[in-house]
Amino acid sequence: MPDPRIQIGAIAPPDTDIAGITAAPALPTPPVSARSGRPSDRQARSGLSATLDRIAPTRDERLFLVLSIFIGVISGTLVVAFRIAIEWIRLLTLGSAPHGGQYRLLIAPSVAGLIVAALVIWFFPAARGSGVNQTKAALYIYDGYISFRTVIGKFLTSALAIGSGHSLGPEDPSLQIGAGVASIIARNLNLSRRRLRMFAPIGAAAGLAAAFNAPISAILFVIEEVIGSWSAAVLGSLVLSAISSVVVARWFWGPEPLFRIPSITVRDPRELMAYAVLGVFGGLLAPVFSLILGYLRPRLRALPRWTLFLQPAVAGVLVGAIGFFGFPQVMGTGYDVIDQALHGQFVWQILLALVFLKMLATTLSFSSGTPGGMFAPTLFIGAMLGGAVGAFEKHFFPHLTGTVGAYSLVGMGVLFAGFLRVPLTSVFMVLEVSGNYSIVMPIILANTLAFLISRSLQPVGIFETFTQQDGLDLPSMEEQREEAVLHIEDALQPATVPLVTGSDTLQRVAQTIAETHASAFLVRLIDGSWYAMSADELTSASATLTPEAPIQRALQPDRTPLLFPDMPLDSALHYFPRWPLLPVLNRASRGTLEGMLTLDDVLRRYRGGE
């Protein structure tokens, strides 16, 4: 038997997912220990971590990087398999060339909806809902826990739903599959809780990168929407896993971007006006889409329990009906339709019709609880909107606008920024999938406009709306990104306490303190370091040393921490129990004092005072 103190898997209990249909949880039911957070589990985990820290203190750190590569490779492989599964199911259910008037367009999504509903309710309850929010929940609530069953369930149910024509995308499930793979691997290697938590976003980045064939966008999305902040500790692993997964995906799919992008150039700076119009339309459309989803989803979930078995099937019939009556383009991922729009194969009237029909189809599919993601529909709607605006402008102002394909491309980014509220990702996503940096200006302009307009019209982002509807309180990444972080310079005060050097005698220092009535003072030492001494400490030292002794002989071996004005203010807080005050130094000139901090100064700043 292995040593019980390092029993692998001792923390994570067996998968204990429960259906919970009446509560309709959209997020994975966590392991009992993680959900309850019982002190005994926490203590066991802490004890194990302490043991591992002692016998192998750098193990976590090294495994973290190695496992990131494994996670990337496995996630990439699984995402490729997932995409192939979707395509196979699509061929088997909808045929190789679905077109209006085929009854299979009605039958396939509805029958698949019934099967998916049964699978989700009876076997894979955690497969329902947004993979992004589930990954965030794993990170913030469940210590990085995503069950193996969830991964399998997400794979099967999403592939079946999307392949049979439900208007959903594979990226969101891919993200969750990646996060799940990471969670399983990390749990089985018994990493520390902190590391365990960070693995879910690393896997998410890998899954998304493989799905988009765009590593930078995936990393940025995870940082923007899942982690919420840039962290050097996790960035390396994110990059490793995303790159590994993309290498695998490209080994299979080839180096080409997700879409075949026609040659695009911006002919005239005045064309930016046309792109700005697109940004405005995108900014107006995104909140409409959010509102429809936000309205229908909770109402369908509030219906009696038995209807949950039928909702995906009914949604399937309705989506199929859209296809049956002449718009099969809205069914499934719609990648090929995006490709056609990028190559100007539709007139603007058709493109506009596809915008609204896809919104309707996606709202029905997603709100019915059918597993699948919002990324591909968002790209689809954006591409159609862009194409419609571009084709319209080109028709009426032929000298002002460039290719229609360029507008479709920018349109994808516009809705990504406006609807998913990830402005940085939206820019890089378009650049990565197009491989064309000459269009960066229109993208930035249109995306920024869409983002600002959308946010002003609909302050709550779509992911936040879903988490609120699910009764969870996950951090809003949009707010977190824009939250003003206080720095030391915000609470910095001029050094008003006495400053002495290490060679000054105790007698002289004592005299200075007596004259100034200071309760503490700063000592500068010959090596440029500082020491903050209280008057009481000086009194104690005076009792054991002669008055002529230099003050440095009275100092403890430690020194005040190196603090600089640009550091986060909270980084200073935990030093105050030890030091009465803290010197703040200049980064450019070693040992040079910029000012000082006291606990009162810090607290006053946090309370809002100056």
Place this chain on the structure above:
Amino acid sequence: MATVHAGAILTPEERLARRRLILRDAFSLISLFLITAILFILTLLLFRSFTNHREELGARWKTRGEIALHAGHPEIAIDDLRSALAYVPSRDTEIELASALADAGKTQEATVYFTTLWESAPGDGTINLQLARLAAKDGNESQALFHYQSALDGTWQGNGYDRRREVRLELARYLIARREYIPAHTQLVIAAGNAPDDPAIKLEIAGLLEQAAAPRDALGLYRSLTARADPPIAALEGAGRTAFALGMFRIAAESLRRALAAPLATQQPDNEKATVHEMLDASQRILALYPAFDLPPRSRGERVLSLKRIARERLTECAGSSPAAPPRLASLVSRWDQLQSGLTPPELEQQPELEQSITQLVWDTETLTAQVCGAPAGDDALLMRIAQNPAAVEQE
């Protein structure tokens, strides 16, 4: 991997635990590697079968689309080619799809599609040609001419030489349809200059030159063909027709005679043969009437007098039918009155200037009476043809 801090002093129990941890981690990583490898192989198998199936589907839909397109079912071809593109994207299929859209009358969609293709390859001859056709269909002449010219200057897959000539001829047809004969003539002259020694091509160009009101160039091409050992009957007919139109009746008669004597002449449509016969008869009669310079002086004099008689009768008839003769006709009558009566061929033989002036009077009479009294008939009609370009009658 499990490692030990340099400064850490471990108890024997901890060292044992550390060894077990190292073994466990190694085992975990090896297991992970094996799982990855197995997963990869399974995915690879799945991917290969999927890729092969996609390629089969792409090829199948492309073939169906092309068959439908060539069979004149562009609507079906559109769906098929779109499906083909979804499985195996290719530029050729895109162009075929856009062509199907154009053939199906979806001009706007086809234009948008071709424009997008053009923006990525502005020098592509096929795309420019299709855009030119769409613009022509849309009545946008400037765009049509721009794209026709771009197609001529562009790149072509396969035999660009032939494709460019076809484009040039298509451009010429477009210009002829718009009655812009001068630029059409220019294009046809270039096409003729670069044309290979292929009777069918030369015949096509010559036919277009005729339509572009350039019968002389057309005749040149026809005659280059009639000089061959086994000239095409169409070339003989074309040469006869254009020569007849140009008043070159000797050439016309010769060519038309050969056309009717050609082995394939019997297979020609009856109405076509009748036309050829009519032209040949007219040409032969003209040559019989015309006082050619290579005739013996006596014979020529006889012909001049014969023409004089025909023209005089025509003038008399015309003047009698018009109660108020116009001043020009009166002037003509005056010229006739001044003419010496009772002239004989020997007298004319002695007075070549008189012969010349009589001949000129005949031509003037036929021309003026045709203007005053309407189109003549019979020999007068033939004389009228000669009168338009008397010098051409005997050109070789």
